[in-house]
Amino acid sequence: MEIVKLVAETKAKISKFIEEGKSIGFVPTMGALHDGHLSLTAESVKENDITVVSIFVNPTQFNNPNDLKTYPRCIEEDLEKLSRYNPDLIFIPEVEEMYPEPDTRVFDFGHLDNVMEGKNRPGHFNGVAQVVSKLFDIVTPHNAYFGQKDFQQVAVIKQMVKDLKLNVNVVPCPIIREEDGLAMSSRNLLLTEEQRKNASKISETLFKACNLAADLSVNELRDWVVDEINKNPYLSVEYFEIVDDTYLQPINSWEENNVKVGCITVQVGKIRLIDNITF
Numbered sequence: 001m002e003i004v005k006l007v008a009e010t011k012a013k014i015s016k017f018i019e020e021g022k023s024i025g026f027v028p029t030m031g032a033l034h035d036g037h038l039s040l041t042a043e044s045v046k047e048n049d050i051t052v053v054s055i056f057v058n059p060t061q062f063n064n065p066n067d068l069k070t071y072p073r074c075i076e077e078d079l080e081k082l083s084r085y086n087p088d089l090i091f092i093p094e095v096e097e098m099y100p101e102p103d104t105r106v107f108d109f110g111h112l113d114n115v116m117e118g119k120n121r122p123g124h125f126n127g128v129a130q131v132v133s134k135l136f137d138i139v140t141p142h143n144a145y146f147g148q149k150d151f152q153q154v155a156v157i158k159q160m161v162k163d164l165k166l167n168v169n170v171v172p173c174p175i176i177r178e179e180d181g182l183a184m185s186s187r188n189l190l191l192t193e194e195q196r197k198n199a200s201k202i203s204e205t206l207f208k209a210c211n212l213a214a215d216l217s218v219n220e221l222r223d224w225v226v227d228e229i230n231k232n233p234y235l236s237v238e239y240f241e242i243v244d245d246t247y248l249q250p251i252n253s254w255e256e257n258n259v260k261v262g263c264i265t266v267q268v269g270k271i272r273l274i275d276n277i278t279f
């Protein structure tokens, strides 16, 4: 496992792997690694000759400066966790290395960026697309691994790959959960003990909703989920939308013939947590 900080050095190492005919798997992360990130790494190591993991807290995707400031950073622990999976390269650039000059590119993802996380975090997906397109340019992966927890992000990245005509296979990976069901997230580290205990109500409600879908209309189920979570004094639903898994258009009836995903964002004090469930 080799740690590289410079873009030029990373590109040179990867060119050599490509010349040797090796397949490249890539796992982009913002660090504070947990079993969700490690499951993506394990998948990449299994499916590719070479695995590259990046750790970079990308400033351009944060619409809230305090969120950027408090985002957990623990690089030594991250490296220790990664070493158990033996990826080949860990790319840990500084901000100046990724953005020697400001990135002024504006991506147009249309509807995909106008709903849910896109609507509630203006500029977020533009920042994600800026950094992921730069990372793809440096790493030139055959396969890139993304968690389904960030469900909308997967749809946006797939669109970006199409729009930029990149030769990258985007591989969505299942959500890894804590024992009580809470979706693993680096931001869980920022919760107080009481908030953490109550946060399990989010996934618990989504799982129950899955069972209730046979008895309630889409609108009734949507309202039920929001009310049920808002009953908990530690939790406040920012949005809960039931959408199709490709275009993220709202679902109006269970009869519609597409994969339906319930996507939620909940404020737990000052911390925003996201989760989703497939119906």
Ligand SMILES: Nc1ncnc2c1ncn2[C@@H]1O[C@H](COP(=O)(O)OP(=O)(O)OP(=O)(O)O)[C@@H](O)[C@H]1O
Pocket: 028, 029, 030, 031, 035, 036, 037, 039, 040, 145, 146, 147, 148, 149, 150, 173, 174, 175, 176, 177, 183, 184, 185, 186, 187, 188
């Ligand atoms: N619980 C999880 N299960 C599977 N993949 C995950 C999980 N959490 C994060 N990932 C994936 O790991 C990659 C890196 O995510 P990131 O570094 O933002 O971590 P995170 O835990 O999602 O952080 P946060 O929730 O605080 O934004 C993304 O593709 C993300 O979807």
Ligand SMILES: CC(C)(CO)[C@@H](O)C(=O)[O-]
Pocket: 028, 029, 030, 056, 058, 061, 128, 131, 132, 150, 153
């Ligand atoms: C893909 C990503 C690493 C880009 O900064 C980030 O959005 C994330 O961690 O999901």
Ligand code: BAL
Pocket: 061, 062, 150
């Ligand atoms: N996991 C998505 C990265 C972010 O919240 O900024």
